Amino acid sequence: MSKRPVVFLDIDDVLCLNTAYTGYDAEAALRPVGGQPTRRSTPPDLWDRLFALRPRTNLRALHEEFNPWYVVSSSWRTSFSRGGMETVFRETGIAFVAEHLHEIWRTADHKFCFNVAGARRNEILEWIARWHDEKSPWIALDDFESGESLVGHSNAVLCEPGVGFATDKLEQARDLLRMSGE
Ligand SMILES: [Mg+2]
Numbered sequence: 001m002s003k004r005p006v007v008f009l010d011i012d013d014v015l016c017l018n019t020a021y022t023g024y025d026a027e028a029a030l031r032p033v034g035g036q037p038t039r040r041s042t043p044p045d046l047w048d049r050l051f052a053l054r055p056r057t058n059l060r061a062l063h064e065e066f067n068p069w070y071v072v073s074s075s076w077r078t079s080f081s082r083g084g085m086e087t088v089f090r091e092t093g094i095a096f097v098a099e100h101l102h103e104i105w106r107t108a109d110h111k112f113c114f115n116v117a118g119a120r121r122n123e124i125l126e127w128i129a130r131w132h133d134e135k136s137p138w139i140a141l142d143d144f145e146s147g148e149s150l151v152g153h154s155n156a157v158l159c160e161p162g163v164g165f166a167t168d169k170l171e172q173a174r175d176l177l178r179m180s181g182e
Contacts, residue, residue, distance in 0.1 A: 007070050012146060085101070157172050
């Protein structure tokens with residue numbers, strides 16, 4: 001059985017700080033008009049600035065060390081198809097996420113079943129219960145707002161809103177994956 005770790009990936013306030021552009025801009029760029037992507041109206045710096053540089057660099061470092069599968073836990077998973085999400089990761093310079101997106105690439109959307117505050121944690125734990133090899137390490141990369149329900153969970157790495165996946169969070173993620181991989 002595979003012992004590759006799984007990283008549950010939130011996007012807003014982890015990679016996307018919503019300063020220059022937001023998920024809506026990415027959606028607009030990928031929305032076909034008459035069957036064609038609307039390339040003409042896409043700002044030329046959209047993909048460079050959609051995700052912040054430091055979080056992207058840190059995620060790459062995590063990837064190079066642990067070679068995980070990725071599962072999208074962000075609300076972006078309900079706005080994009082798998083193909084659309086892969087395009088976002090490729091265009092923003094983190095193609096390794098697209099290339100290592102898990103077969104079950106997103107958590108279920110339970111915001112209407114659970115109370116909203118607990119949904120993120122429940123969605124991740126449900127994915128783990130259904131699809132995860134118990135011997136493999138996993139972490140949830142999220143932030144203190146969208147991932148509030150994960151506060152105190154030993155597998156959670158929670159970023160500061162407006163800062164994202166900073167270097168101290170990379171160290172925390174490394175420690176968790178090293179410990180659970182031993
Ligand atoms: Mg978030």
